[in-house]
Amino acid sequence: MKKEVRTRFAPSPTGYMHIGNLRSAIFEYLVAKINNGKFILRIEDTDQSRKVEGAVDVIYSTLAKIGLSHDEGPDVGGAFGPYVQSERKDIYLPYAQQLVESGDAYYCFCSKRRLDSLRDKADKENVQYKYDRYCFHLSQAEIQDKLDSGSNYVIRQKVPDRGTTTYNDEVYGNITFNNQTLEDQILIKSDGFPTYNFANVIDDHTMEISHVVRGSEYLSSTPKFIQLYKAFGWKVPIFVHLPLVVKNDGSKISKRNGDAMFDDMINEGYLPEAILNYTVMLGWSPGNEREFFTLKELEKDFTIKGISKSPSTLDYDKLKWVNGEYIRKMSSENFATVAEKWIKKGLNGKNLNIDKIAGMLQKRTDTLGDIPDAIDFLSDVSEINPDLYFHKKMKSDKESAKILFPLIHNVLSSLDSWNHDAIYNSLVEIAAANEMKNGKVMWPLRVALTGKPITPGGAIDVADILGQAESLKRIKSAINQLEGNNG
Numbered sequence: 480m481k482k483e484v485r486t487r488f489a490p491s492p493t494g495y496m497h498i499g500n501l502r503s504a505i506f507e508y509l510v511a512k513i514n515n516g517k518f519i520l521r522i523e524d525t526d527q528s529r530k531v532e533g534a535v536d537v538i539y540s541t542l543a544k545i546g547l548s549h550d551e552g553p554d555v556g557g558a559f560g561p562y563v564q565s566e567r568k569d570i571y572l573p574y575a576q577q578l579v580e581s582g583d584a585y586y587c588f589c590s591k592r593r594l595d596s597l598r599d600k601a602d603k604e605n606v607q608y609k610y611d612r613y614c615f616h617l618s619q620a621e622i623q624d625k626l627d628s629g630s631n632y633v634i635r636q637k638v639p640d641r642g643t644t645t646y647n648d649e650v651y652g653n654i655t656f657n658n659q660t661l662e663d664q665i666l667i668k669s670d671g672f673p674t675y676n677f678a679n680v681i682d683d684h685t686m687e688i689s690h691v692v693r694g695s696e697y698l699s700s701t702p703k704f705i706q707l708y709k710a711f712g713w714k715v716p717i718f719v720h721l722p723l724v725v726k727n728d729g730s731k732i733s734k735r736n737g738d739a740m741f742d743d744m745i746n747e748g749y750l751p752e753a754i755l756n757y758t759v760m761l762g763w764s765p766g767n768e769r770e771f772f773t774l775k776e777l778e779k780d781f782t783i784k785g786i787s788k789s790p791s792t793l794d795y796d797k798l799k800w801v802n803g804e805y806i807r808k809m810s811s812e813n814f815a816t817v818a819e820k821w822i823k824k825g826l827n828g829k830n831l832n833i834d835k836i837a838g839m840l841q842k843r844t845d846t847l848g849d850i851p852d853a854i855d856f857l858s859d860v861s862e863i864n865p866d867l868y869f870h871k872k873m874k875s876d877k878e879s880a881k882i883l884f885p886l887i888h889n890v891l892s893s894l895d896s897w898n899h900d901a902i903y904n905s906l907v908e909i910a911a912a913n914e915m916k917n918g919k920v921m922w923p924l925r926v927a928l929t930g931k932p933i934t935p936g937g938a939i940d941v942a943d944i945l946g947q948a949e950s951l952k953r954i955k956s957a958i959n960q961l962e963g964n965n966g
Contacts, residue, residue: 484516486690487683488542488549489523492534495740496541497732498793499694499724502758506721507692508547509759509781516689520552521682522563525672541741544751546774559686564678571673574681574711575634575666583710584666587614587635588625609662610635634667636677636707644702649719650786651695656702664703676700680707683716692719719783722762723790732793739795748821748848753802761791771804803845814841818850825851827858835944839936853935857944860930860953863960867926873918877961880923883909884958887924888951897947903939927957 486507490500511518520542524530539554551557561567578584587610594610601608615637617625625632638661645655666677673681683691698720708715724732739747744754756772763785765772772780806814815837822836836857840850868877890905910920925938928950934941942950 484514487519489521494531494534512778517550520549748846753805821850825854843935856929873922
């Protein structure tokens, strides 16, 4: 009988989720789903010093926003719980002691001062630091005496120091490491908590994880994981290492360096589904030119063989383009709903038709966060730079604007019905009556209504949204400004 595919996303509760973490979660989810398997959420909080209050809620909300539903986890339960490492603390020490008994691990009582001196010596000699196994050579009586006296200790893995360790990765193929380069890593820290690497192996085995999907930064530490599996006599899981996600300069993404995290992107107005789509394409290809996938489509089309070995660059311009495409593909109703809070922010308390504004914006918006600045002219227009009336193609300048504005004001003030078609027809009639192109009328009106050279909508869209009274008020103000500026 074929064993069930089980993957896990095991983040640390540090308060944020960067794009590399998110991509790991997505790929782990997809590896499970393409095999009709289970996707498990496990919280790895063995490093209590890095734990941030409320960070677990950030993890839950991120997965929910992106659409990744876990089959087992701290909040939904499951047959392999607890799913929080700190709640599993008591299970790790017995496993470490089992390795001590089998000779695959040992107690280490070395002080911080001694370890620091070993590191300093290695630095001075320009060699790789490696623990010298001083405590491995202690007699059983010496060890027992230290334990009985309450001496602080850690438990270290005894890694083979001869031969090689080879493993097969689904992305990178066969990888071989010389065992002499591997250090005797700590399994249990002096505070009784397991290290990340040790807890990882114990939890993956006891939770029956079949596929370990994670970043390629763990390629070099995987031999020590494998040696642990071998020491226990356990089956080694399938490893799927993902290429790094880096910035344009090749450096790693880091919150410390001010790089955008998932919540930052949401707060900047990126859509969760666009972030998901873009993130999947960081290091994965469907084998053709297709660029857009829904999560449901990925659950069928994703393949491990499509994962690249090369690092992927986080390109915000490309992300913005993808986001813009998603916005333009939305129904007008959905866009108005997601854009409403951003529109209201730009209106600064002014009460205007949200649906009309959304209709003006949708084809011209790449991120929702662009909206407030793009429509700030709807709330108010200050002094207009008269140079804006000049437009070579429209054959417009401030002198022609001074002549046209009284005509425009008179015609628009006489309209009984204020709507897009009525405004358009009136302005076209002015152009025809004065034997000029429509643009020569539309451009100065756009400047008068917005005070800007670039806006998400033209003069008619803006006038329709502002309403008759406000539009006429702004035209009158433009007239007064031009008359007061004779330069």
